Amino acid sequence: MAPDAENHRLNNDNPSVQPPGEETLVERARRGDSAAYEALVLAYQALAFRTAFVISGDAADAEEAAQDAFVKAYRALGRFRAGESFRPWLLTIVANEARNRRRARSRRTALTLRAAAELRAPYEDPEEAALAAESRELLLTAVERLRDDDRDILACRYFLELSEEETATVLGIARGTVKSRAHRALGRLQEELA
């Protein structure tokens, strides 16, 4: 089952990622209304930061990338086509900024897992929890060993839960390529885990 584009719950701080009247806000921002643009930034800042962080692996880089992306998006609003969705357009800029920063570093900063104690429910079996944490650790290590393009497509599809269409826009590839590339990346991940 493909991730559902309409059902993103990634932005925990602001679950209503699609703010009401987004088209109006974009149009007002395009005409120079900074309050309208502020509303867009507030709606997307968590997702933009998370996207940049998942790609770059570094909080400072992610903050810088997300901030620069919002500024660049504002300057490019004149080129934004009315009727299109702001979200994938913005995320494309965010992803580019994050990738540029990742390239600037000689090595990628690996993602880590949250401390098990932070997540464990009080009724969870401690042994089961330890085993689950171990398998997550192995999986994350395997993901981090993948090439950047494999890791990026898995990050878009499973860590950010972007739809195929959004992933295609963000990574600048054809929609059909998303499926085949994700399939190959999953295969290589399986090999890493073997």
Next chain:
Amino acid sequence: MTDLELQLRDLAAHLDVPTHPPLAGAVLVRITRARRRRRVLTLAVATGLAALAVALAVPGSRASLLRFFHIRGAAVTLVDKLPPLAGHRSLGTPIPLDRAPFRLLLPSGRRPARLYAGDGGYWLRYPGLLLFEFESGNGATLIKKAAAGTHVEYVRVGGETGIWIGARHAVFLPGGPPVAAGHVLIWQHGVLTLRLEVAVELDQALAIARSLR
């Protein structure tokens, strides 16, 4: 969805992603600053064009314009021949210092010997020194013409742009005939444009300009 895909989804929920920093404030500051810079640039271009148009509108200037200097409220052109100059011109109506509608800047804080309202601004007369202050708009209030070969240069005064004219030249003020002037420093200071005429060299003129408060 395969097992591996489900595991990746589960992994996403366990990633240590820091809470996002508040971005809106910083973004707004940056876009507002950029917009202001663009406005200033647009205004500067418009002002420059307006000043050039005014300078060109002065009779006899079109054919002989050799070089053009401009700051907000003032324009200086180098021409091959100066126009005939009037010997003397009234500075305006003498007024008390506290009658100026904006706070005048005074060299080293010293009060002028006399203050005059005229030519769209205020003339401050000191022994051996004449200072003209006016709130500058888009057009050029001060039009100056200097003969080709006259030392004219852009200078920096307290972080703002100025023009130094190091020789005798002609001044066109609104509604009057051109008059002769000597060494003059013109510069911007916030919303004001200032013109300092004093028989000293550039470095001393700059020192006086920097002492204004």
